[in-house]
Amino acid sequence: MADAEIDHTDDPQQADVRPAAPQVDDHYVPAPVSDPIMQVRDLTKHFPVKVGVLFKRTVGHVKAVDGISFDLQRGETLGVVGESGCGKSTLAQVLMNLEKPTGGSALFEGKNIFDMHGAEMRRLRRNIQIVLQDPYTSLNPRMTVGDIVGEPFEIHTEVAPKGDRQKKVQELLDVVGLNPEHINRYPHQFSGGQRQRIGIARALALRPKVIICDEPVSALDVSIQAQVMNLLGDLQDEFGLSYIFIAHDLSVVRHLSDRVAVMYLGKIVEIGTEEQIYERPTHPYTQALLSAVPVADPAVRGQRQIIRLEGDVPSPVDPPSGCRFRTRCWKAQEICAAEEPALVDRVAGHPSACHFAEEKSVVP
């Protein structure tokens, strides 16, 4: 490929400097990064489907997360996008060790979190915290803000001695932009955006290294969403946090993420830097997803090429053979039904799980 004319890459330099992902037997192993804080390998979570009233038997499994591997670097934000049912929230639950995985491992600073018990597990929980989607149901209505944000200190007493707690809580409220004097108020006295700030303060209380954000802004109004996103960005700079940022809104994910993983039916179909995924997506699903995002500019109406997907996402109980996206894919051939495409670097310098991966710019 010495011909200069057929080189259409937008930014050839970028493609050159990136180390090729090592390929081991069709098996995605993330490129080694300098300083990974978490390493997730082949993570699976299957939920049994049971029938029967008295004698329950298992008739199948919902393959919510089905073989996911990625690295999270210190101080970076990994965005995880995908539609409902793709397993992104289950991923969060498993990484928090709230659900036991069916298989695979997740190393936090070199130690598998699924092997930990007792005191070791408790120490780990200080380091990985979660911010949940719904600020209305994730705060106990009978507890004051001070109790909610200070509760982590009850369990991890070493972080804040008893006499110190009120001061600590007030500091946290101040950090997330709430009035420290409101420490004795109840959640219902706050608006949605303020409640989400309370949830963030609670997650920050134990000074974690990783925060998993599960749709943290999707329940908020546009004008409030921007405030919370800015707060998350500021906190990352201030405390050197790593985020796993799960969301379905692709604009929100791009805004905050360094790298992005796209999920479909329990698998990562494409992973790369924010620039690679948004400017040079190679998987048809990523392309369809990006092209379907409405653009807030009537001037481009009718001029954008929108890839319309047919039908709905198949059931994760019985996913299609081979490539799981093939039932909705316009490129599907026989090989797609027969052989599952591995998540490997194919054309654009980042891994993509498609037999016919090709670069296509879809964002105007």
Next chain:
Amino acid sequence: MSTVDIEGAGERAGGDLLTTEHLLEVKDLYVEFHTRDGVAKVLNGVSYHLDAGETLAVLGESGSGKSVTAQTIMGILDMPPGVIAGGNVYFHGEELLSASAQRRRELRASGIAMVFQDALSALNPVFTVGFQIEEQLRMRRGMSRRDARKRAVELLELVKIPNAARRVRQYPHEFSGGMRQRAMIAMSLALDPEVLIADEPTTALDVTVQAQIMDLLKEIQVDRRMGMILITHDLGVVAEVADRIAVMYAGRIVEQADAASLYRNPGHPYTLALLDSLPRLDQRGQTLNTIKGLPPSLLNIPSGCPFNPRCTRAQDVCRTEVPAAVEIGLGRLSRCHFAEEVVSGG
């Protein structure tokens, strides 16, 4: 209280001041909710109109009154606690708010239909989807069971539900989210309405399904020359389908314009700030511009312009006087004391 009719400019622009009759017209609507904590002024003089074959997007955040306006038009506002404190709604020139319950039922049947946000809770779980579509055909059109079933299948095909003949016998829980929304649309189209009010029709759906549903709505609306009121908070969806846009804030329409002008050149500081605070798909931003503070409590709306505590250009006059609707171009209105400066980018 402002007396300027916010949609008057549209009529003047048409050159016909008194005789223009719109398909649907909301005039100076006031709605209050009498709650335990006091009187919430939910709508404070809302006026807009809709013509056949056009899509009017009503844009606003939660609590701005966009859904309450729709509920008032449909006559499904919960009263109490809701109280209609003033204003009129005209459909083909006929006043609806003073019409009899019987007449309103007739109009809801054939004139104005509504698609709700949450299809799962809007559909009755103990009846099949087919039955729920057929019910109206049998009641209103006097169709036989057999004819109604045939029509129901046609309607499900119209909204592109595969295997419609089988699907018509299924219950809502057997449908996926996107399919339920399609079934809702089929139901709302059963009696050929002239106006379709779609209240956040795609908010609960994924982007790829959202694109399918918006395409479908637009296609049906154009085919049937229906008027459509699209209620949403999503600036992206609005940009894709709206002909005209009304932006609501604290129970008032603060700006009204055609879609292209509104995005290119907003005429109200609130619209400007909203557009500015959007994260963008085509670039990775550093810090987003935000609108400081919170939307006002409807129990205690600030004096003067309700947006003044959050507005970057607020002056003394904004705190004391409610801005009237000012004409800022052909068919464009803005409720801002400094509308001219905003629209000229000053």
